[in-house]
Amino acid sequence: MKRVYCLYRVSTMQQVIRNGHNTDGNNDIPMQKQACHDFAKQQGWQIIKEYQELGISGFKVSAKDRDVMQDIQKATAEGKFDILLVYMFDRIGRREDETPFVVEWFTHQGVEVWSTQEGQQRFDNHVNKLMNYIRYWQASGESIKTSVRTKTSMGQMVQAGHFRGGTRPYGYRLVKKGRINKKGHEVHDLEICPIESEVVKMLFDKYVLGGYGQHRLTTFLVEQGIKNRNGRVFSSSTIRTIIKNPLYIGILTSGETTSEAFQHLQIIDNATFDKAQETRQQRSNDYEPLRRLLLRTKGASLMSGNIFCGSCGGRLNLTTNGKIYTRKDGVTINKKRIRYTCYNKSRKIIPCDGQTGYTMTKLDDIISVLLLGLFQNVKDSPEDALIEQRYQSELAIITSNSKPPKQSINA
Numbered sequence: 001m002k003r004v005y006c007l008y009r010v011s012t013m014q015q016v017i018r019n020g021h022n023t024d025g026n027n028d029i030p031m032q033k034q035a036c037h038d039f040a041k042q043q044g045w046q047i048i049k050e051y052q053e054l055g056i057s058g059f060k061v062s063a064k065d066r067d068v069m070q071d072i073q074k075a076t077a078e079g080k081f082d083i084l085l086v087y088m089f090d091r092i093g094r095r096e097d098e099t100p101f102v103v104e105w106f107t108h109q110g111v112e113v114w115s116t117q118e119g120q121q122r123f124d125n126h127v128n129k130l131m132n133y134i135r136y137w138q139a140s141g142e143s144i145k146t147s148v149r150t151k152t153s154m155g156q157m158v159q160a161g162h163f164r165g166g167t168r169p170y171g172y173r174l175v176k177k178g179r180i181n182k183k184g185h186e187v188h189d190l191e192i193c194p195i196e197s198e199v200v201k202m203l204f205d206k207y208v209l210g211g212y213g214q215h216r217l218t219t220f221l222v223e224q225g226i227k228n229r230n231g232r233v234f235s236s237s238t239i240r241t242i243i244k245n246p247l248y249i250g251i252l253t254s255g256e257t258t259s260e261a262f263q264h265l266q267i268i269d270n271a272t273f274d275k276a277q278e279t280r281q282q283r284s285n286d287y288e289p290l291r292r293l294l295l296r297t298k299g300a301s302l303m304s305g306n307i308f309c310g311s312c313g314g315r316l317n318l319t320t321n322g323k324i325y326t327r328k329d330g331v332t333i334n335k336k337r338i339r340y341t342c343y344n345k346s347r348k349i350i351p352c353d354g355q356t357g358y359t360m361t362k363l364d365d366i367i368s369v370l371l372l373g374l375f376q377n378v379k380d381s382p383e384d385a386l387i388e389q390r391y392q393s394e395l396a397i398i399t400s401n402s403k404p405p406k407q408s409i410n411a
Contacts (some may be wrong), residue, residue, distance in 0.1 A: 002082040002112075004045045005072060008032040009053040009091045029054075032087040039116040045083060049075075059094040059140060063102050069093075076109045083112045089121060089135060096140040100133045158252035158259045163190045169247055170228065170238070171200040171267055190265060197267045199226060200248060204268050207243055208275045213283070214239045243280060249273045303367060307340065311354025314344030318360065 008029040029052060040047050051068045063069045069092075075081060084106055086092055092113075093099035103121055106113050113121045118135075122128045157163075168174050173196075174188035181187050199221075206212040206220065214236040221227075221234050228234055242248070250266035252259040268276075307316045322335040338360040345352035 001044065001046045003080070004040050004047045004083045004085050005075065005081045006033070006036045006040075006047055006050040006085050007053070007068070007072065007091055008036070008050065008087065009056060009058060011055070011057045011059075032091070035087050035116045036085050039114075040085060045085075047085075048081060057094075058090060058092070058099070062095070063093055063098060069102075073105075076106060076111050079110075081111065083114055085114045085116070087115065088117050089113075089115045094136065094140050094142070096133070096137040099136045100129075103132060103136075104129070158254045158257055161252060161259060161262045161265075163188055163252075169245060170242060171196045171248065172265070192265065192267060196229070200242060200267050203239060203242060204248075204272050204276055208272055208279060214243070240280075243276050246273070303340075303364065307363075307367075309342040309344065309352060309354050312342065312344045312350060312352035314342055314349070314352065316340040316358070317343050317346075319357070 009032075010029060033050070036050075037047065051072060053066065053068050056066060056068075063073075072084065076084075084092075089103070092103060103113050104123055107121070107123050115121070121132060123132065162179070163174070168190065171193060172190045173193040175191045176186050177189050179187055179189060203217055206217060207214075212220065217239050218234055218236050226234070228238070246253060246258070247265065248268040249270055250261040250263055252262070252265075303316075308314065309316060317340070318338060319341050320336060320338050322337045324332065324334045324336055326332050339357040340360055340363055341357040342352055342354060344350050345354065345356050
């Protein structure tokens with residue numbers, strides 16, 4: 001009796017959910033499984049192992065990146081089975097530049113490749129090889145056409161202001177307003193959630209006006225006892241997604257397609273959102289290697305986030321090492337050392353011939369003396385003298401700009 005391995009696959013998780021499949025157990029992909037079992041029984045074969053791929057695209061994902069396919073190929077090389085059985089050959093893959101050769105590889109290893117709908121794939125002559133290639137060329141084309149239709153449909157939905165499915169963004173809720181899809185089912189639309197939208201506004205306010213970063217915002221939400229709709233702590237990646245999502249100014253997106261701004265979906269005003277994107281870009285290593293964005297933030301240092309390297313212009317960040325501990329006699333020992341370090345030099349982003357680090361207390365003391373000196377000079381200077389000095393300075397600039405050019409003298 002020939003030993004059979006079966007492979008079942010669905011391309012997207014939407015198919016899994018739509019068909020009511022679970023992610024484990026023998027109830028997955030029932031149609032493919034039943035067809036393979038019936039076919040093997042008719043042929044007098046014995047199914048000894050079954051593999052399932054849920055939400056794996058046979059077009060987008062290469063065979064070498066599919067764990068199940070790698071396991072099957074390994075078992076092939078070890079001679080553990082005689083037949084690879086699938087519902088249809090495109091379950092093996094849909095890549096015209098790869099799948100035909102994967103199928104041929106199985107047959108060269110002595111494994112027969114069968115489909116319950118299309119029979120055995122043979123390579124006895126050039127016609128068989130050509131038909132094998134044509135089959136996957138057609139499958140590849142179908143995948144491309146399906147992808148184009150899906151992208152077009154999604155683009156049309158967002159341009160019309162409709163929710164295209166998936167996880168609803170934080171700050172909104174799903175409501176049914178009587179809209180019917182092509183299949184006759186009532187579908188959901190987005191609506192602003194009053195409670196969550198206030199959290200979104202607070203996040204943008206802290207990010208733009210308070211100088212908060214995504215990690216500090218995470219800590220802030222924990223301190224305030226604010227959790228996501230699942231009762232869990234906000235992750236920094238979730239906050240980053242919120243900050244960059246144009247939906248909060250009413251713009252829906254799907255791939256490269258963007259809609260007009262829908263006022264009924266707008267939570268954040270345009271100016272605040274634009275400032276948030278500018279801030280986010282300037283904090284990005286890819287966008288701004290020198291990291292010169294000023295930060296309005298609090299910290300243990302006097303100039304936290306607002307002091308820069310005099311050599312390369314990169315921002316100086318705070319670093320801490322050492323620790324605070326209590327001896328047995330109750331005396332607390334502070335061995336923590338806080339330093340300003342040049343971001344560019346410490347991470348080797350750009351060449352910098354300046355100093356790598358500066359002790360925080362020493363540098364803060366120097367800055368304090370300089371600031372106090374400046375304030376004292378202002379305080380000691382008579383108001384009339386300051387006004388006169390500024391007047392003379394402005395007058396000199398105006399006079400210089402208004403002088404006629406000198407006439408050249410020809411010999």
